[in-house]
Amino acid sequence: MGEHTIKLPDVGEGVAEAELVEWHVKIGDIVREDSILGAVMTDKATVEIPSPVQGEVIWLGAEIGDTLAVGSPLIRLKVEGEGTPTQAIEDQPGELEPAEPKPLPETTKVAEAKPKAEAKPEPAPLKAAPVARATTIGAPRAEGDRPLASPAVRLRAQEAGIDLRQVAGSGPAGRIGHEDLDAFIARGTHAAGAVAAGLQPSNEITDIKVVGLRRKIAEKMAKAKQRIPHITYVEEVDVTALEELRAQLNKGKRADQPKLTILPFLMRALVKAIADHPQMNAIFEDDAGVIHQYGAVNIGMAAQTRNGVVVATVHHAEARDIWDCGAEVNRLADAAKAGTATREELSGSTITITSLGAIGGVVTTPVINYPEVAIIGVNKIMMRPVWDGASFVPRKMMNLSSGFDHRVIDGWDAAVFIQRVKALLETPAMIFV
């Protein structure tokens, strides 16, 4: 028997390091050649790591969430025959490819759930606290008796703001030990309250490591909100005419043409409006103090995946007709959901659309896809009564909730831009002339 060390391969694209987001194996597992060991994530793409050999997993070189340099040891297998401890799987090109669409296991892999361990002050208790300790262990203290505890336990209690008179001691003579204090803390202070029949208070705390895509989302959202003073502008759009047109087009489409959603129309409308308002289609490099206005209208669209939201980009919307836009939207949405979208497809946007319309909602306050300067949020189309000057008529109304970087876009300009988009959508023929 020998050992075989697998190193983190070069996952391409000049990437120097990658974050481990999944382990498919654990120590003791037998893996076959080509079976998937785990996955790492680079900027956008997730790459699966297959095993080049058959063997038993004896060592894992990282925890989920760890960032590894390319070439660092990832996993060690016990293999038949002589081991090749230094072999890295970049020796076997072709084994690597962007991850296939893969069903994720039931439990989300990035969520490493475990019961919350209490912050252990020093000195650490000698053993882990059994959380499920009975509420009254040890001789009950007589009224007026001072709680019995060592100075170290008393100090911990004081610092945690716990009145030791409330804590049952499991030690001899009712002495309160570190483990009693742990149990008390774990139980929470509300445990003493009355519990309604059949309803049990839960003091369970599940720790979920924020890793992988979720971490990237968290960082990006925080950055966007820290840096960008958002201005949100909501306007309603009468899409009755647009919906009629969409229905007609979908009815008469050729078999090779995609079914059109509202998105391709909005994209084309944006292209038109941006022609008059180029400042909306830009990247604000705030550290450098430069705004890059783009000729290309690369429209990002937020897509929900199982692991969180990603933004897939319809590149060069200005050069695509409505059918082309529709086809690209559908293709990218599928790829994003399946996890097969490439890095290019998941980057490069200059303005973003986010739609929660399918779920409902009247207004959203979308977060700008930093470092862009504008985001257009689509709300649900609803039939509403609209006063036409003589009577109420039923109209299909849709709200646009849009966010702008107020550092570089004034409220006035934002409003004028959205009014332009509104006019285009309400009279859809204008989109096409």
Place this chain on the structure above:
Amino acid sequence: MKKDMICKLLIIGTGPGGYIAAIRAGQLGIDTVIVEAKKAGGTCLNVGCIPSKALIHAAEEYEKVLHYAEGKSPLGIGLAAPTLDLGRTIAWKDDIVRRLNNGVAGLLKKAKVPVVHGWARFKDGKTVEVETETGPQIVRAETVIIATGSAPIELPFLPFGGNVISSTEALALKTLPATMAVVGGGYIGLELGIAFAKLGTKVTVVEAESRVLPLYDAELTRPVMKRLADLGVAVLTGAKAKGVSAKGDALLISTADGADEKIAAEKILVTVGRKPVTEGWGLEEIDLDMAGRFIKIDDQCRTSMRGIYAIGDVTGEPMLAHRAMAQGEMVAEIVAGHKRSWDKRCIPAICFTDPEIVSAGLSPDEARKVSPEIKIGQFPFSANGRAMTKLAEDGWVRVVARADNHLVLGIQAVGVGVSELSTSFGLAIEMGARLEDIAGTIHAHPTQGEGFQEAALKALGHALHI
């Protein structure tokens, strides 16, 4: 006028409470200033614990050698009659005090806490004026700790001066008085009385109560009474001091049966207790609530005025340095924002008489008040090998515990050198030890400390050496 000093924390007094608070505050990064009118270290270091222990040790050594010279020692040691140069003894003591003064000053310096020398006086709750040698200095602070300590109580009919002295003067006598009357048979009077008796003074103790050391139970003080008799110290209990004779060479008393008597006394040492120093520093300006003679504090040493803390003797009994130190440490941590409150289970007290007395926690009588049934285990040093080899068979260790769960409530001891046992007594009580814990701890042999383990075993009903 000097430029005002502004600080986060001002401490008044560099006694054990004040200087510990200052050091801890310095460690915690609190901008702290401390004021001292005299020398660093307070009563304890300058005119209390430390110098008295020096004198007591010198007296012990002298008495021991004298004993050898008299040919009475069973150890077979004989030598010529010793001489005593009390001036040199006091100079040696002063040197220890000086070294410790410097030590405290050095510790304060290391903690980066400046000392303002002079008498402090509150102008308001946040402002103190210090009369320094070079003029008044205003110190403004967010928080103030009063650690002004205590002073010997003076009797109106025996005002200090001349031959009437307090413990402070007793520790600085250059020549040995032939006779001394000690008014007040508390621990200070007896510690010093025994020391002078050993040095050769004819000592008479006058105590108004029915027995000396009234704070300790009679059983504990019995070995001390025996020793006092051996040393030729006359103890008059139930007797009241009335004044000094016209010539100033005797103490006038009224004995237990009402007769007037005259006790020849070259020096009259008045040790009737100590009073908190609550005057002269502007207490009236800040009008704090009092608890009797003392400043009233809560379990965080907070006074009735926000931002003003008080620690040590000025806050009440027991007036012991180690209580003040623990309070000082706690208050510094509270000022630093830590959550702390006074939660000590015991403050051990030691009486450095011959033999010494230690008491930690509750006496049997006190224990009976909190626990319906108690167990007591007492082990005599006469059954302890180490005590025998030290000619220290007098005395014993006593453990008091609850009968139901064997929780140790109090530990007392009397005997030569038992002061050092106070640490394990205190530890046992703070840790919430039961009799079994002490009995189950290996105590090294041969030591007097074995008596502690044996006393616990005795309370459990199976002492091994008795």
